[in-house]
Amino acid sequence: MPRAVEVRGLVKEYGALRAVNGIDFDVEAGSVFAFLGPNGAGKTTTVEVLEGLRRATAGSVSVLGLDPWSQGSELHRRIGVIPQEFRFFEKITPGEAVAYYAALFDRPTLVDAVLERVVLLDKKNDRFENLSGGQKQKLGLALALVSEPELLFLDEPTTGLDPHARRSIWEVIRALRREGRTIFLTTHYLEEAQLLADRVAIIDHGRILTSGTADSIIAEFGRPDRLRLDGPPELAEALRRTTGRPVRYDRGRVEVEVGGREEFVRLLSAAEASGLPWSNVTTVRDSLEDVFVRLVGSMDEGEVRAAALPSGAGGGR
């Protein structure tokens, strides 16, 4: 697949502060790419360099085959952007804002259709200053869609939204992907990245810790899958004896790490063979959030992270 975004050795400094410290990644055209990271990790900085709003200190960046800084005006006709904190003219209504963008981009846009799409039609005639935070964010998305962009940069599009509104934005993102558009998403919500993104990169202190599909990251950095069942403490003891694997017991709940699929069957047979009561079998798997917290946490504690860094993104700080 062709690449919508190519980043090599990107560095961005604000004076003495190195906000982005040599990162490499690609975004394939037509995919959803999620940038995950704690506050101050360098997500917005990276996105703004890609949008042509900031000049890179070093490294090379190509977006839709263009250099964002020097070919900004050409690029801006082909991308859509929601900044992290979307602001607009206070006295202008969403209906007027969409019509304004349609005129600027010279697109025969149906205002109602665009607002409908982001579930904001009911606020069409309210002034921006009177919209809620989530509604403002939705207007940002609506404006980003007016130009029918090939590539969208969404910087924390769902932060501060209620669960219902968040889901409606997710639906829009899925629909955009189905239309073949590329989406570059930054988020704090691991669940969001896991649900929407084809690929994820985890960034902290201006460096990419790891990247790949959510599943591959979990497989690489997550703990082994676990089998969980309800039963007495004796059951935990029995399982530890028969399987020789780590077993945890907590208030009537037994959790055993399992290596592969065949082990589930052996475990359940062992439980049955123990003659003790057991019920409610579930399997537990690390979520991206678990991995994220562990990866970012270990960085903050200053542990050696060499193992956590895939080749290409590695190197000391």
Next chain:
Amino acid sequence: MNPRRIAADFGVFARGYVRNRVGLFFALAFPVIIILLFGAIYTTAGSSTAPVVVQDLDPGGASSQQFLAILNASHDLSLSFVNASVGNLSSYLTSRGLTAGLVIPANFSARIAANQSAGVVVYTDPGQASVAGTVQGVVSASLVELNLERTHTPSLAYPIARNVGSPIFTDIDYLVPGLIGFTILTSPMFAMVELTATYRKEKLFRQLSLTPLTRGEWLSSKILWYVVLTLISAALMVSVGDLLFSAHARLSWGMLPFLVLGTFLFVSLGMLSGSVTRTPETAAVVGNAITFPMMFLSGTFFPVQEFSPALQAVAKVLPLYYVIDGLNSVMLFNDPTRALTDALVVLGISLVFFLAALRAFRWRDE
């Protein structure tokens, strides 16, 4: 420059502006309030005693002496005297910007003594109705008194009312073009400095930089909007000056170049001040430092010709001087050549500031 995009941006900006009640009030009502204020100050100041220039061509004559004594006793006129050497009193008054005068003819005392009727010419400016009324009333009453005292024939000495040859301008007349200039300066300057600060803070410039709208188009739509505001407030000010204070300044097509170019100039200068400064606070300081001296020294509240020569020289390096001088030339003096020169100066300065503003103002940070 794409007219469609300029129009779209103009529409959005105008809507936002009109919906901001306070801003609209300051743009339109404020200049009118200033006119009312200054108009009131000037008319009160002038109403205590009306200045009248007396040309006595019958100096030492018995009747003329007595007439002047009666006039003086009324305390309603402040008399100043010129002799025959100044020539035609009407042209004298016009050239000095004076509004009232009277001429006592050479044979005045002789004719009265011979029981022949004699006329005293009274010049007044119909534009200054209250002054004219006072002067005519006092002069007529004094002549009646003279007749009674000297001859007992009521209409022997009589007044001949004349209008002064061409309009004579007082401070209130200069005030209207001056305050139009004041509005052309302050309204866009303060607004643009404010606007750049807010747009930067709210990251609205970045938002716009992600659209095809160019900086030139954006600035043009702001200029257009302030031209519209200037036209409305100029019309308001001329009407108020005319209706309430009988100011001489009249609406004319000749004002248009100054209203348009002047606004162009100060929107650009405001944008330039907002762009070269890093913080909103310094922008405001720079804006004020440019605006205030210009506001007082360019002929806004007081005509420049009343300044000392040194101050006049200062005024002539201020761009607003040429806007106001141009407005005076078309609204008062009917002097197209001078207006054209002023217009060309304003155009030249505007272009410089516009290009400088475009260069200095950035959509995005490095």
